[in-house]
Amino acid sequence: MTKGKVLIIGSNATRIEVQGGGTGATGQYLNETVVPALALIEAGYEVVLATPNGTQPHIDEASDSADHFGGDVAAYERARTFFYTDPAMTKVRTLRSVIAEGLDAYAGVFVPGGQGPVVDLMQDADTGEILRHFHDRQKPTALLCHGPVAVVSAMSNARDFRAALIDSDTPKAAELAKGWPYAGYRMTVFSNSEEKVVEDHILHAKLYFNMVDALNTAGAEVITTATDFEPNVIVDRELITGQNPRSDHPIAKAFVTALDLSLVAA
Template structure:
């Protein structure tokens, strides 16, 4: 018998705008999606994948490699097979359908990274409604790498906030963020120095804003590791955030621990 359902909110983005008006390929990271999903299932939880338009997320090619599984070729192939064949990764709902079916049926929500959430989930109205539900109910809310940027969607003026960031107007962004549910929360996210590696070697261009700058402008108390790409998970109340791809196993463990704690109440 399932111990409960966890909603995995994925992205449908395939490209991200970079400075100069160009676009770079992006998507959702394979390991950040399947490592926590597989861990949740192994721990007795059911996972349900949902995206803005109800189609399966696009996997960022940069993540489709054994290096993101600690160099474990067998682990990488197991993850690929799970992503390709497991019903939980293929019976995809829209975020709206998840809401209609009743968010009270879910014990937690998890948002994986890759840069996709910066493109769509950050300003998605359904994502915002989902996060507000989990915040108000104090149910575990876990977000990994770029995933934490999705918490911006809980703002009444998420689109205006994002536009102000793109325009480089931090003061205006802070104005739009007033009343944000997660103001004052401790959190982490993919760092500026880690992003520079992606900008230099994958995108070959700069993003319009970095994630720490964005969440700090919103009112978050954002921290990062002193060494890039070291695992890092920050927990504050119901919010569980992981910094980077190597935080996949630690955030899965933290989420399962939070869920199991609620089982024994």
């Protein structure tokens, strides 16, 4: 017996649009996926990984390193083995099948980062339906690094909102965001200065929009650290957000605590 099931929403994106045309390689971060997943399992929860098309997320090569595990090679190798061989990570569901089965079966939902969610999850209708379900029931909802931008999908016009951001039409995007369920929520996300590091040293190109600007335009109150890559977790009602890859362990701890408290309250 487990304490309950937790849904992990993964991205299927492998490329992200960059200014000037073309795309850059992207995906999902290994540590941001595995560290919280293992923490959930160790706390007594069952994790279910689902993506828009039902295939396993692509791990961004930039995250496939012991550097994201504090230089701990053993922890890094354990993470890779878990992601690529454990049924919790390899038996991937479609988001639609999870919805059809019934979301009430899940105690909470988690969205890891990497830039992948910026491409697909933030404008994915199934992701939006899932997040609205958990929001309406005030069930623990955790999102890490770029993952918090997925809450945009809870808008009725998420695809048009994203398109307006790409067109730099902030007034149109703000108008499209009216009625967004997370308006007024305090949250964090990968900061603009952190994104510049990725643009300069990994993508070698500039994105069309930053995550902080996107969420502020949507109506969120975004809080980021003064120092880049310093762990940061913000909790507001059911929503738990982490700023960057180094927030993996802190958000896992906060999420498990919220799930346990939710069980007690039930």
